[in-house]
Amino acid sequence: MLLTTDQLTYLRTDLQRLADIKYDPVLNELLDHYATLTEQHMDTGMSFKEASKWAWNDLGQGEGIQKIQDDYIANVQQQIRCRHLTIVKSYFRWPAFLTTALVGVLVYLVVPLIPTDYVIALLYLIVLTPTAILLWLERKLRQEPTSQQALVFENAAKHRNQHVNAVIISSNFLITSIGNESRQTFLQVHSMITVVVCMLLLLYAISFIQLLKERFDFRTTIA
Amino acid sequence: MSTAPNSQLLKGSLSVMILRLLEGRERMYGYEITQKVKELTAGEMTITEGALYPALHKLEAEGLLTTETQVVDGRARKYYSLTKTGQTEAVGRVAELTAFLDNLNLVLNLKPSL
Structure with a gap:
């Protein structure tokens, strides 16, 4: 006996409310299993409500089902970490390091030619860029909290704190440089270090964008 | 596995069972x-x-294993099938488990006098 759309919605709600299943891939797979079990019981003459109760019991009830989701999360997160590491490795190669070093030298040479206030304002802007990218990612992923992408967000959020720390350290560098007697030299060195660190952080933040674009559906195709 | 006496015994062989079942079929959910x-x-x-x-997720x-999702009876159904690596691995793992069971049988059938 085939279930109606309303009955399927009822079973979906059971999974979401009673077992806190929130990720779409797990939810869809368990819904199919739950629905098939329910149909089997209905074929023996049970009503939908009664059959779904039996099916819920067969399915291992809330706790057993949650373990499936926990296992799924651990599995996907491991895949995310592996993939992210591959992306990061592909970014951090000699061309990236050479470009960063050259940009650092360029900043060192250009800073004396720009008024100090502008340099400080520009540095703050540069320092905040990688964090801004991660915050943007966080906002974007909040729009799809039930997809596998939400797990990418969790990874990005963990690293955002490291970026915030880097921003604070860089800011302290800037503050200590202001008012110093050899201000110009300090500012040159601090600007160079800040830009180099921020370029590396920027690459790291961009690696999350690539991770997000891949959408983690590479193992699954919709027929 | 639900039957209590079997649960521990079957734990290690579940992945081999899945691979073996999929070996003979195009795909299963x-x-x-x-x-089965x-x-x-x-x-x-x-x-x-x-x-x-x-x-299944680990494999x-x-x-x-590779997966394919198809809409059946108004809901998404995820089908699993063996990849090429999976096919090779299935043969190896089944042979390994069979050899282990043969050896286990030899030990279990040991006569007390020996």
Whole structure:
């Protein structure tokens, strides 16, 4: 006996409310299993409500089902970490390091030619860029909290704190440089270090964008 | 696995069972696998969903299984099938488990006088 759309919605709600299943891939797979079990019981003459109760019991009830989701999360997160590491490795190669070093030298040479206030304002802007990218990612992923992408967000959020720390350290560098007697030299060195660190952080933040674009559906195709 | 005496014994062999079942078929979905095991063992062995899906996801992550989702009866159904690596791995793992069971049998059938 085939279930109606309303009955399927009822079973979906059971999974979401009673077992806190929130990720779409797990939810869809368990819904199919739950629905098939329910149909089997209905074929023996049970009503939908009664059959779904039996099916819920067969399915291992809330706790057993949650373990499936926990296992799924651990599995996907491991895949995310592996993939992210591959992306990061592909970014951090000699061309990236050479470009960063050259940009650092360029900043060192250009800073004396720009008024100090502008340099400080520009540095703050540069320092905040990688964090801004991660915050943007966080906002974007909040729009799809039930997809596998939400797990990418969790990874990005963990690293955002490291970026915030880097921003604070860089800011302290800037503050200590202001008012110093050899201000110009300090500012040159601090600007160079800040830009180099921020370029590396920027690459790291961009690696999350690539991770997000891949959408983690590479193992699954919709027929 | 739900039958208590079997649960520990079957834990390590579940992935081999899945690979073996998929070896003979183009593709299978979760519920179908549980029913097939039940049918083959005349109800002696039942696989719980809590054991099946983590095992399927692990095999998928290892690259031994590939998945395809199809809408059936108004809901998404995820089918699992063996990858090329999975096919090779299935043959190896089944042979390994068979050899282990043969050796286990030899030990279990040992006469007390020996």
